[in-house]
Amino acid sequence: MSLTRINLFNQTKQKFRYTTSLLFNIRHLATVTQDHNIKKRDVFNNSFMIDKNLYDIAIIGGGITGNALACALVNSQKTKSRRIALIEFNNMSNIREWKPPHLQFSNRVSSLTPRSIQFFKDIGVWENINHERIRPYKDIQVWDGISDARIRFNSDDISINKNAEAIAWIIENNNIQHAILTKLAQYKDSNIDFLENTSVKRIMFDDVNYENEQFDLSDWPSLELSNGKVLKTRLLIGADGINSVVRSFANIESLGWDYNARAVVATLQVEPQVENATAWQRFLPTGPIAMLPLNNRFSSMVWSTTPTLASKICTLPSNNFIHLVNAAFRLRIADLEYLYSQLENSDIEFAKEFEWRQSIEKKPGIGNEIFPPLVLDVQEKSRAEFPLKMRNAESYVKERIALIGDAAHTIHPLAGQGLNQGLADVQSLVKVIEHGVVTGQDLGNIQLLKNYSSDRYLSNLIMLGAVDKLHKLFGNDFAPIVFMRSLGLQVINNLEPVKSEIIKYAMGIE
Amino acid sequence: MGHSTTLGTIIRFNSKIKRDIITNVSKIYTSKQIRNINSTIFNLHQNLSSTESSTHNLSSSQYSTINEPEILKFSQLAKEWWSPNGPVKLLHSMNPLRVSYIRQQLSKYNKEKLKKGQESGYETISAYDDQIPFKDLRILDIGCGGGVLSESLVRLGASVVGADASLENVQIARLHARKDPSLYSGPGILEYECITAEKLLEKGESFDIVCAMEIIEHVNHPVEFLKTCAGLVKPGGHLFLSTISRTPLSYILTILLAERIFRIVPNGTHDFNNYLRPNELQQIIEQIPNNNVDNSNIDMVNSTEKVNKSVYKRKSSEWGHITNITGIGVNPITGKWFEFNHWVPRRIQLDVNYLLTAKRN
Numbered sequence: 001m002s003l004t005r006i007n008l009f010n011q012t013k014q015k016f017r018y019t020t021s022l023l024f025n026i027r028h029l030a031t032v033t034q035d036h037n038i039k040k041r042d043v044f045n046n047s048f049m050i051d052k053n054l055y056d057i058a059i060i061g062g063g064i065t066g067n068a069l070a071c072a073l074v075n076s077q078k079t080k081s082r083r084i085a086l087i088e089f090n091n092m093s094n095i096r097e098w099k100p101p102h103l104q105f106s107n108r109v110s111s112l113t114p115r116s117i118q119f120f121k122d123i124g125v126w127e128n129i130n131h132e133r134i135r136p137y138k139d140i141q142v143w144d145g146i147s148d149a150r151i152r153f154n155s156d157d158i159s160i161n162k163n164a165e166a167i168a169w170i171i172e173n174n175n176i177q178h179a180i181l182t183k184l185a186q187y188k189d190s191n192i193d194f195l196e197n198t199s200v201k202r203i204m205f206d207d208v209n210y211e212n213e214q215f216d217l218s219d220w221p222s223l224e225l226s227n228g229k230v231l232k233t234r235l236l237i238g239a240d241g242i243n244s245v246v247r248s249f250a251n252i253e254s255l256g257w258d259y260n261a262r263a264v265v266a267t268l269q270v271e272p273q274v275e276n277a278t279a280w281q282r283f284l285p286t287g288p289i290a291m292l293p294l295n296n297r298f299s300s301m302v303w304s305t306t307p308t309l310a311s312k313i314c315t316l317p318s319n320n321f322i323h324l325v326n327a328a329f330r331l332r333i334a335d336l337e338y339l340y341s342q343l344e345n346s347d348i349e350f351a352k353e354f355e356w357r358q359s360i361e362k363k364p365g366i367g368n369e370i371f372p373p374l375v376l377d378v379q380e381k382s383r384a385e386f387p388l389k390m391r392n393a394e395s396y397v398k399e400r401i402a403l404i405g406d407a408a409h410t411i412h413p414l415a416g417q418g419l420n421q422g423l424a425d426v427q428s429l430v431k432v433i434e435h436g437v438v439t440g441q442d443l444g445n446i447q448l449l450k451n452y453s454s455d456r457y458l459s460n461l462i463m464l465g466a467v468d469k470l471h472k473l474f475g476n477d478f479a480p481i482v483f484m485r486s487l488g489l490q491v492i493n494n495l496e497p498v499k500s501e502i503i504k505y506a507m508g509i510e
Numbered sequence: 511m512g513h514s515t516t517l518g519t520i521i522r523f524n525s526k527i528k529r530d531i532i533t534n535v536s537k538i539y540t541s542k543q544i545r546n547i548n549s550t551i552f553n554l555h556q557n558l559s560s561t562e563s564s565t566h567n568l569s570s571s572q573y574s575t576i577n578e579p580e581i582l583k584f585s586q587l588a589k590e591w592w593s594p595n596g597p598v599k600l601l602h603s604m605n606p607l608r609v610s611y612i613r614q615q616l617s618k619y620n621k622e623k624l625k626k627g628q629e630s631g632y633e634t635i636s637a638y639d640d641q642i643p644f645k646d647l648r649i650l651d652i653g654c655g656g657g658v659l660s661e662s663l664v665r666l667g668a669s670v671v672g673a674d675a676s677l678e679n680v681q682i683a684r685l686h687a688r689k690d691p692s693l694y695s696g697p698g699i700l701e702y703e704c705i706t707a708e709k710l711l712e713k714g715e716s717f718d719i720v721c722a723m724e725i726i727e728h729v730n731h732p733v734e735f736l737k738t739c740a741g742l743v744k745p746g747g748h749l750f751l752s753t754i755s756r757t758p759l760s761y762i763l764t765i766l767l768a769e770r771i772f773r774i775v776p777n778g779t780h781d782f783n784n785y786l787r788p789n790e791l792q793q794i795i796e797q798i799p800n801n802n803v804d805n806s807n808i809d810m811v812n813s814t815e816k817v818n819k820s821v822y823k824r825k826s827s828e829w830g831h832i833t834n835i836t837g838i839g840v841n842p843i844t845g846k847w848f849e850f851n852h853w854v855p856r857r858i859q860l861d862v863n864y865l866l867t868a869k870r871n
Contacts, residue, residue, distance in 0.1 A: 049691060056692075081641060216688040234690075399594070437641060438613070439606035440662030442690055446594045447602050454844065 062088025065405030066239030111416030115508030136166030149486030244407035642667030657683030756785035
């Protein structure tokens with residue numbers, strides 16, 4: 001009889017909030033069970049979670065991956081009503097109101113694969129992208145700095161599905177961020193709290209006694225924020241980059257090494273092209289230099305080299321810098337090494353050096369089409385350098401914790417895969433969370449989260465390994481190795497099926 | 511070839527679950543004692559009075575002495591039971607599949623109903639995307655253990671009664687439920703009771719859905735137990751079961767290998783004679799007469815069902831019929847449970863673990 005009373009409660013519970021009962025205090029279990037009576041129960045609604053700063057999902061880090069995750073969760077019919085907190089250290093208003101100056105480009109750009117683009121289309125971000133400022137490329141040319149052995153990938157040559165009109169897109173990170181934030185702002189009544197300008201002071205498992213409130217949330221992570229608030233979350237997601245505080249809180253080790261190299265980035269103004277739609281990469285013994293198209297007059301450069309050279313390249317007068325970049329794509333290694341040695345010599349004119357060295361080197365019959373466009377100028381203040389690392393967390397998940405993007409893994413930028421891996425993490429994690437919702441699971445439970453790590457760990461590891469091996473292989477100038485790798489490049493270049501598989505892998509098409 | 515390997519592991523794993531279900535409180539009772547308790551508890555029609563006294567004694571002795579150390583002990587047990595690597599980890603990994611199965615079966619049913627334009631009490635089970643598909647459904651999880659299925663069903667909007675004959679299990683379940691406020695945020699409602707199916711029937715309870723998962727094989731009189739469960743289902747409602755089939759393969763794996771040779775589970779955990787083949791289970795259920803429900807039960811059914819009362823009376827000679835039987839297995843490498851692909855021969859699919867749906871007329 002007593003059980004049927006639940007039905008009555010069920011009907012009226014939305015209207016009333018009962019006073020707190022101690023049904024779940026174990027001291028009272030005895031009476032409850034002995035007479036099989038259903039005690040008056042406290043009916044909680046979401047206001048309890050709001051009062052207590054309780055969240056289903058807290059994402060630390062509002063970078064592209066963190067924001068994309070929030071956006072995908074709000075976009076999904078299955079997860080949109082979860083209570084989400086997104087905590088970002090920086091003030092995002094600049095990016096929210098991003099109005100890029102014409103013909104100026106940020107030096108922070110990414111290469112997005114068709115798979116990542118599709119993901120952004122699926123979550124409604126792509127429509128908010130400034131399409132004037134993105135550049136698809138259909139062609140990749142990679143060559144060996146020592147032997148000039150060359151491999152060329154073209155999306156037209158390769159039998160892939162017709163949806164992929166390009167191998168990848170070059171896009172400014174701010175453009176992506178702006179699009180995601182715009183999309184997030186379009187959800188009027190979403191359950192997401194965007195806490196920007198806020199840092200996480202401490203993460204802990206606290207002993208706050210919820211017993212009087214019926215609950216035992218001691219295994220939910222607590223976040224102490226710089227604004228004085230303390231949040232508790234069912235699932236904590238570390239999207240906080242290579243020095244992830246979430247990862248260190250979870251006591252997850254990060255495995256890998258630092259390359260003895262730094263990357264210099266810059267925005268270059270190049271000789272106007274009919275169609276600037278090729279990504280160029282030359283492997284020098286000191287590391288690869290790449291030029292990526294931004295539009296017909298601008299390209300972006302990533303040059304990974306030794307730390308000493310990197311800092312010199314960064315501070316070189318722009319006039320010399322542009323000729324050094326031209327030289328790095330066109331001259332022989334010996335000539336280039338001479339120029340390196342003259343970087344601090346203010347008497348030498350790099351322009352002249354480059355001209356005459358190139359004129360001797362030029363062989364008849366070889367045109368300009370095998371080299372990237374000549375650099376005419378470098379955008380002011382666009383040169384910057386950063387260290388290069390390879391990292392993979394020993395695990396991506398723990399009870400109530402998951403790591404995504406750079407918090408989980410960091411890759412050498414030579415294949416333009418870092419952000420794409422992070423977005424693949426996001427896609428996978430969203431699927432796993434959706435599955436958890438559909439099957440009524442606690443979203444923080446490790447059994448559920450393991451689905452995410454088993455989906456992503458190996459594939460990230462393979463990509464990290466492949467890129468690391470490439471870097472090591474081409475960083476060698478030992479003659480037999482140079483010979484073998486050059487042979488390899490040429491053989492692969494003539495094996496369309498192999499080339500096709502490589503490029504599909506790089507494009508994220510399984 | 512792959513199948514036999516998979517199945518082998520399934521059964522080994524599965525037998526572990528069985529053991530754990532009975533003995534997740536085995537720290538206190540030896541397995542023999544537990545078997546005794548089980549038999550008393552589920553053997554109702556013959557020994558109603560003795561069952562009552564035994565359950566009663568159990569509860570009163572436990573509760574009258576409850577104190578701080580007891581709380582600690584239960585917390586410890588709860589922690590163990592719910593640990594992802596703990597003794598019932600296979601039950602945890604199986605749970606999402608069970609929930610998906612229930613959703614899938616109900617939504618299929620609902621779609622059919624909608625197509626025919628028939629009235630039903632299940633319109634609320636809408637699209638698969640719906641976040642609370644079980645809203646307004648009253649579900650009994652008989653043999654709820656630590657509450658792994660009950661909690662999931664509540665999160666999906668159901669009003670769940672988790673019932674278990676073991677007091678420890680009920681306490682474990684109650685303690686664990688405190689870890690998630692969303693179980694109390696509605697619309698789902700969660701109640702745990704230390705009570706047997708028979709007692710519930712006696713009290714005149716009825717449910718839209720009765721789930722008896724991984725329990726029939728531990729009951730000494732499965733026919734009686736099934737009748738009781740069936741009696742708890744409202745007219746038009748569903749009964750969900752999961753168990754192991756009785757086949758040479760399951761004997762070799764769960765009894766011979768798991769218990770006798772590899773000793774993965776204690777000797778005597780399983781009684782091969784208690785396993786039921788799908789066709790036997792089907793026969794039992796479809797032969798249940800509808801007369802074990804007296805009028806008092808029908809009165810309790812709410813108004814929606816009263817509309818259908820005439821339909822119910824027309825078909826009242828039989829309790830109902832089986833609407834689906836699905837074989838499941840666990841991948842020994844990933845530890846994930848799956849439904850067998852359709853191309854796997856039916857006989858192999860149903861050789862070990864299977865899920866079953868029955869619908870009451």
